[in-house]
Amino acid sequence: MRDFVQFSGVQKTYDGESLVIKDLNLDIAKGEFVTLLGPSGSGKSTALMLLAGFEQPTSGTIRLGGRTLNSVAPHDRNIGMVFQNYALFPHMTVAENIGYPLRVRKMAKPEIAERVKRALDFVQLGRFADRYPRQMSGGQQQRVAVARALVFDPALVLMDEPLGALDKKLREEMQVEIKHIHGRLGITMVFVTHDQDEALTMSDRIAVFNDGRIQQIDAPAALYERPANQFVAGFLGDTNMLPGEVAGEEAGALVVALKDGGRVRATAVDTLSRGAGTLVSVRPERLAVNPAPETPDQMPATLVETIYHGATARMIFRLGGGTTVAAQLRAGSPLLALEPGAAARLAFGQSDGRAFALS
Structure with a gap:
């Protein structure tokens, strides 16, 4: 019933x-x-x-x-x-x-x-x-x-x-x-x-x-x-919000030119036309740190700090335009040895990014 x-x-x-x-x-x-x-x-x-x-x-x-x-x-x-x-x-x-x-x-x-x-x-x-x-x-x-x-x-x-x-x-x-x-x-x-x-x-x-x-x-x-x-x-769990502008579509993905520089591909939630402002949401655990060199759409970043949570740790990065993002890694990851100020590369897959119209 x-x-x-x-x-x-x-x-x-x-x-x-x-x-x-x-x-x-x-x-x-x-x-x-x-x-x-x-x-x-x-x-x-x-x-x-x-x-x-x-x-x-x-x-x-x-x-x-x-x-x-x-x-x-x-x-x-x-x-x-x-x-x-x-x-x-x-x-x-x-x-x-x-x-x-x-x-x-x-x-x-x-x-x-x-x-x-x-x-x-x-x-x-x-x-x-x-x-x-x-x-x-x-x-x-x-x-x-x-x-x-x-x-x-x-x-x-x-x-x-x-x-x-x-x-x-x-x-x-x-x-x-x-x-x-x-x-x-x-x-x-x-x-x-x-x-x-x-x-x-x-x-x-x-x-x-x-x-x-x-x-x-x-x-x-x-x-x-x-x-x-x-x-x-934003309310259900943690997420990063990356501001940008719609640059077009590619193989069913929305291509977004980020305010911080570089381009990413995401899944469009709202109807978005070329040139429209957008926010791309990506969960911290879906943000890869220093992925393989051939991984597309990598974003240069600088490590700000690492916060230990027991089973996991959060790495806080700053992108080129000043946007702060968080990546979540399992405790014991060798990436946690990075020191504040270290240069890094971040990336995520199209299905992990969701693009919303600016409210």
Whole structure:
């Protein structure tokens, strides 16, 4: 069911003038894990709050399983919610916290006990039933929050920056854990984050938001490899932007005369005519340093500095016209022995460069 969750022409304004959400159209399939990704103020969290029922759309329609939700109260939507601050009741035990949605639904005590036990076992917290939230680590509290969101078998689970308060190692562990939970249950999940790595790790599809609109929605690899515009290319992962002018076409490739001198070939994303200004996007890991002499379209550069990141290192270069670019290499590469000030040559293939019209 491709349109299990459906936003149709949804707009949202708080002041009657500026739109926080601008004509949102989004379909999410049953069982899909979709991440809403974007910077602060882009509209992603507002979209989630509209789906949860904590905000109402100014115009447009939101549906879940074919049912229009616009006038349905949050507690009647059959949606589980996981918040960044966990929102656990401090005076309740873990078991009582997880059982709360079931008590609100007036389920029988034996069924509540069975469901809570099953949920605790599912998130591997069976022995913590009688503890209070303050007696648990951040990661354990997050598991309790996930269990509470799942215990009543919701049609949909929403997660609003749920890992933002965790340290890097625990955050990465919880990313994998939530991904595994989704895989085991096959439940539909909508996840909000501003963390690009998190979105790439966890999602079936990512909707990239900016200025109240979805800029692009696609599978993680497609978004990273084939960004639809400058914003997506720059926001999702790191990229270099090389300014230039379209010099023509050659064997299906766009030939760009760089501001820094030299020519490169790239794939045109926008319609670009000869003489038009352009920005060529190329990822740091696709930028070859001192390639074979016969490699075409090499750019002379000077090494500025090398930054060590453990498994990888970033080499920062300055091109002839002053543009700064980064190349990413694996630790241990002999190229990392180059000293600042050393002359180098940089190159990339046509498929690795994407040319955008100047915005």
